[in-house]
Amino acid sequence: MSVNKSRQRLIKWVRRYPLIALSLLAIAYLLGGFSEKDDGLISQQLITTTLYLFVAAVPLGFIIAFVVVGRLGDLENVANKQKESDLNYQDAFDLPSQVMHGYKLAMVTGLTPTLTGLTGDTYLSDAQAICKANSEHIPPVAQCECGFYAYKELADAQFELSINPGAFLLDVDLFGLGFTYKNGYRAESQVVNQLITPKRCMRCRVLPAKVFVKSFKLGYEDTTWWQWQIRCVVCSSSFKPADKLTVEQMSHHLAVKIN
Ligand SMILES: [Zn+2]
Ligand SMILES: [Zn+2]
Structure with a gap:
């Protein structure tokens, strides 16, 4: 399992934690764990110990898991950086070429609606990347962060969407020189094929979005x-x-x- 998948799974479990805690409380109550007389199916002592353990040990477990996953992610990034610096630019035609189709998130902002990346950069539906850090750069430059980014897998973009509820999902094609990074691509130019809206209203999340x-x-x-x-x-x-x-x-x- 990749580091990213582990991180996503971990966050899903953190979200379920309050629900599990409430269910445990309900079960403990139903089994008589909170009754005044100690005549329930299980002893009060056992219930309180289990609940204490659950409240204290599980979050601690989550924290340790996040630290481990974060550290593994850092190691993976370092490995990727080293691979990037091994790229030979002398002849761009030697670079492996592939269709860079992917998914990403964008907000729609401005009086006149404009596609806006989560970092705040605005772009048109068909655009060349610009480097803000260095005007000499024609993105993407290996040592820089410039270029258009996209995830390879829809599932990765959908997961990011679940933690950025104000954003929309985009289906994009990237062109020109491109790098593979972590879970996706970073490339020179981008064409947005489609904006995928949520089925339900972004406010009440119940009625159909219209x-x-x-x-x-x-x-x-x-x-x-x-x-x-x-x-x-x-x-x-x-x-x-x-x-x-x-x-x-x-x-x-x-x-x-x-x-
Ligand atoms: Zn740059
Ligand atoms: Zn609504």
């Missing part, structure tokens, strides 16, 4: 921005018509197919 709305977000250091979400009929009803876009209108603004 219409894009923009709301005002307060950022750090007096910065403010508009962020777009797709919502249901109810959660979008208080918005003025000027703050709403249909799926077709959004698709036209972004020049990207939606769903």
Whole structure:
């Protein structure tokens, strides 16, 4: 199992922990572990010891597991960096070529909707990467971080989406010179094939998502921005018509197919 898969599995278990703890409490209660008289099916002593162990030992286990997984991830990164610096650039035609199809996350921000990476960089649906750190760079440069990134696997992008609920899933093709890194690619140019919207409203998460709305977000250091979400009929009803876009209108603004 890769380091990334272990990390994802670990986070899933951390999310389940409160539910498991509550279930244990309920079972303990039903078995009479909290009754005044010690005549339940199991002794109060046993229940309290088990609960103490669960409350103290399990989070400690999670912390240790995170430290181990983090350390393994660092080692993997170092190994990848070393592999990258082994690349021979003398002849770009020697680089292995492959179709770099992938998935990534983006927010839609701005008065006029614009694709925005999670790091805050905006881009068009068909774009060349620009390096902010060094204007001499034609991204991607091995020692730098520039270039367009994408995950190889849909599952990796979907997992990231579950921890970035304000973002949308993009289906992309990367072109030009590219590197394989950790779980995906970093490349020179990018074409966004499709924006995949969630089936349900991004606010109530119950009713079907129907219409894009923009709301005002307060950022750090007096910065403010508009962020777009797709919502249901109810959660979008208080918005003025000027703050709403249909799926077709959004698709036209972004020049990207939606769903
Ligand atoms: Zn660069
Ligand atoms: Zn809703």
